[in-house]
Amino acid sequence: MEMAIEDLAGGVTLTTLHGRLDVEGAGKIDLKFNATAGARKALIVDLSDVSFIASMGMRLLLIAGRTVAAKGGKMALLAPTSDVDAVLRTARIDGVMPICTERAAAIAAVSPT
Amino acid sequence: MILDALISMLAGLGLFFIGVKGLGTNMGQLAGRNLRQWVARSTGSYARSALVGIVSGALTQSANAITIILMSLAAADLMTLPQGMPILAWANIGTSALVVLAAVDMHLLVYALVGVTGFCFYLNLDRSARWRPVISAILALGLLLLGLELMRRGAEEFRDFTWLREFFRETAQWQIAALLVGALLAMIAQSAATVSVLAIALATTQLLTFEQAMLTTFGASIGSGFSTYLTTAKIRGSSRQLAVFQVIIKTLGVGILIPLYFIEHYTGTPLIAAGIKALTQNTAQQIALAYLACQVAAVLTQVAIGTRLQPLLDRLAPPLAQEGLARPRYLYDQAIDSPEIALTLVDREQARIFALLPLYFGVNEWLEDEARSLDRPAILTVAQGLGRYVGEFLGDLGDTGADRSVLEGATDRLARNSLLLSTHESVAALADQLSQPFESAALTTLAGNLCEGLGALLLTAADAVRTLDPVDIALMRQLTADRDSVVDSMRRSAMDADQGLGAADHRHLYSITSLFELIVWMLRRYSGLLAPQVETVTVDLIAQPVPSAL
Numbered sequence: 288m289e290m291a292i293e294d295l296a297g298g299v300t301l302t303t304l305h306g307r308l309d310v311e312g313a314g315k316i317d318l319k320f321n322a323t324a325g326a327r328k329a330l331i332v333d334l335s336d337v338s339f340i341a342s343m344g345m346r347l348l349l350i351a352g353r354t355v356a357a358k359g360g361k362m363a364l365l366a367p368t369s370d371v372d373a374v375l376r377t378a379r380i381d382g383v384m385p386i387c388t389e390r391a392a393a394i395a396a397v398s399p400t
Numbered sequence: 401m402i403l404d405a406l407i408s409m410l411a412g413l414g415l416f417f418i419g420v421k422g423l424g425t426n427m428g429q430l431a432g433r434n435l436r437q438w439v440a441r442s443t444g445s446y447a448r449s450a451l452v453g454i455v456s457g458a459l460t461q462s463a464n465a466i467t468i469i470l471m472s473l474a475a476a477d478l479m480t481l482p483q484g485m486p487i488l489a490w491a492n493i494g495t496s497a498l499v500v501l502a503a504v505d506m507h508l509l510v511y512a513l514v515g516v517t518g519f520c521f522y523l524n525l526d527r528s529a530r531w532r533p534v535i536s537a538i539l540a541l542g543l544l545l546l547g548l549e550l551m552r553r554g555a556e557e558f559r560d561f562t563w564l565r566e567f568f569r570e571t572a573q574w575q576i577a578a579l580l581v582g583a584l585l586a587m588i589a590q591s592a593a594t595v596s597v598l599a600i601a602l603a604t605t606q607l608l609t610f611e612q613a614m615l616t617t618f619g620a621s622i623g624s625g626f627s628t629y630l631t632t633a634k635i636r637g638s639s640r641q642l643a644v645f646q647v648i649i650k651t652l653g654v655g656i657l658i659p660l661y662f663i664e665h666y667t668g669t670p671l672i673a674a675g676i677k678a679l680t681q682n683t684a685q686q687i688a689l690a691y692l693a694c695q696v697a698a699v700l701t702q703v704a705i706g707t708r709l710q711p712l713l714d715r716l717a718p719p720l721a722q723e724g725l726a727r728p729r730y731l732y733d734q735a736i737d738s739p740e741i742a743l744t745l746v747d748r749e750q751a752r753i754f755a756l757l758p759l760y761f762g763v764n765e766w767l768e769d770e771a772r773s774l775d776r777p778a779i780l781t782v783a784q785g786l787g788r789y790v791g792e793f794l795g796d797l798g799d800t801g802a803d804r805s806v807l808e809g810a811t812d813r814l815a816r817n818s819l820l821l822s823t824h825e826s827v828a829a830l831a832d833q834l835s836q837p838f839e840s841a842a843l844t845t846l847a848g849n850l851c852e853g854l855g856a857l858l859l860t861a862a863d864a865v866r867t868l869d870p871v872d873i874a875l876m877r878q879l880t881a882d883r884d885s886v887v888d889s890m891r892r893s894a895m896d897a898d899q900g901l902g903a904a905d906h907r908h909l910y911s912i913t914s915l916f917e918l919i920v921w922m923l924r925r926y927s928g929l930l931a932p933q934v935e936t937v938t939v940d941l942i943a944q945p946v947p948s949a950l
Contacts, residue, residue: 341852341855342761342851342855342858343856345856346863349856349860349875353871374852376853377852378853379881382878383875
């Protein structure tokens with residue numbers, strides 16, 4: 288599991304994940320990902336290159352979302368594959384953070400109103 | 401005749417196994433704080449344990465039965481193994497009553513037990529949640545003893561067979577053969593006392609000499625220990641240490657007597673046989689005394705090296721990982737005297753039970769080490785054991801006359817406890833179904849999604865239960881919000897993806913999605929019981945910040 292961070296305009300941060308977000312993958316990026324969430328108020332997590340997501344991976348996303356929200360910020364998930372999207376919806380994560388298919392929609396979802 | 405004897409023994413063995421299982425199950429349900437304290441008082445001193453052992457051995461006439469009962473008590477955490485060992489050792493002496501009296505009507509006790517339970521059933525006491533385990537345990541004990549009685553009667557019928565008597569007389573001529581025959585017959589009859597009574601019968605008719613009968617009795621003592629060992633072969637965990645302990649003390653006990661016999665036999669030094677003959681001239685009584693000597697030797701072995709056997713017992717019958725986990729880590733009996741602290745401890749214990757839920761789906765990375773290796777049935781056993789203890793503790797807490805806030809707190813936690821155990825059962829059932837291979841690729845995909853999705857929900861919920869942080873609880877509540885469309889959409893997707901789903905597949909599909917729906921509802925209900933005031937709070941990670949102080 289690899290992770291890349293890119294700062295976009297308007298204080299939005301795009302974090303792109305590559306690989307399998309399973310137990311091992313989640314453990315590998317745990318510290319860096321949480322540190323990013325702790326330092327950002329508008330965070331988009333690009334999942335388009337995530338081939339598999341396990342429960343520990345979703346826990347990682349939820350904890351990060353909670354951390355961002357605790358500072359008054361927002362987090363959105365971007366372009367998961369259909370397989371990953373189905374798991375996210377089974378875990379009902381779409382009920383607490385937006386899952387967007389387009390980057391523009393994700394930016395709009397996390398940008399301060 | 402042979403068929404009668406064999407069928408009697410088979411029926412006896414069957415009843416014995418039913419009794420063993422029933423006793424184990426119901427003893428577990430009886431494992432309340434009060435009963436544990438009563439057992440602790442009854443076994444508070446060595447003398448009391450010895451007395452309990454002798455009386456129980458004399459009443460049941462079966463060290464085998466006593467071993468099983470003590471193992472059930474130990475497995476239910478009603479008694480520690482060091483408490484059980486002296487009882488078991490002295491129960492062997494209690495069984496001498498049969499040999500000393502040469503005939504004891506155990507069937508009267510058995511009939512009385514069955515009669516008592518029959519009346520209890522007639523009075524509908526078996527429908528009472530409180531009395532059902534007691535009545536079932538008594539019935540199980542009755543069946544267990546009835547089984548032993550049938551086996552013993554079956555074995556006694558063999559006594560009348562001429563060929564067997566001849567075989568017995570011929571083989572017992574050789575000293576080692578007499579030992580082996582005694583051991584073998586005791587293993588078949590499940591009782592050293594029965595074989596010793598048989599030896600008395602043969603010796604009094606001068607088919608055997610006193611020395612041959614004594615060696616047969618020695619062999620029977622060893623054989624009955626091994627029969628206990630074999631009978632309990634399927635039981636795992638530290639409670640089995642009692643069966644191993646029984647084999648060791650009986651074998652070592654006889655191991656002390658046999659050399660004495662041979663020294664006496666070959667050197668003429670007056671030792672054990674001479675000692676017995678000096679006490680009585682009656683052959684039957686002499687053999688009874690030889691039997692008693694075996695049991696006393698077993699007790700002496702227990703007294704001399706009982707505690708030092710523990711490392712060996714741990715190696716031969718190692719404790720299961722789940723045994724330690726099923727014991728409360730935070731709650732303790734005396735906590736009931738400090739109700740406010742007790743409620744906090746209950747919260748922590750319930751969080752432990754809750755934390756086991758993701759384990760059904762193999763999510764174990766964040767659990768304590770010994771919990772990680774639990775298989776699905778063991779997870780449920782641990783959760784039920786802990787939940788039962790917590791439930792009884794809360795019930796007792798309600799009886800202490802504590803103030804209203806404590807009573808309300810106890811009632812809330814009782815409701816959570818019941819819901820938590822139901823959730824465990826449902827999650828275990830779903831995990832079982834999801835672990836079955838599906839022929840349909842669509843169902844296989846759905847099963848994978850449900851495992852991971854529910855795993856994530858359970859992990860988040862476990863966080864909330866552990867921290868009791870209102871924000872975590874609100875998040876748990878929001879994730880589990882009522883959304884029929886989610887499950888409907890899952891079903892539709894699976895059916896669309898695989899148009900060829902058969903009737904069995906449809907049943908599977910509805911079964912697993914319905915269970916998933918039920919579990920999500922239970923989690924939502926649990927979050928409501930954790931903090932009713934969080935009901936109105938929304939933790940919206942999308943549109944609004946989480947309130948800093950909920």
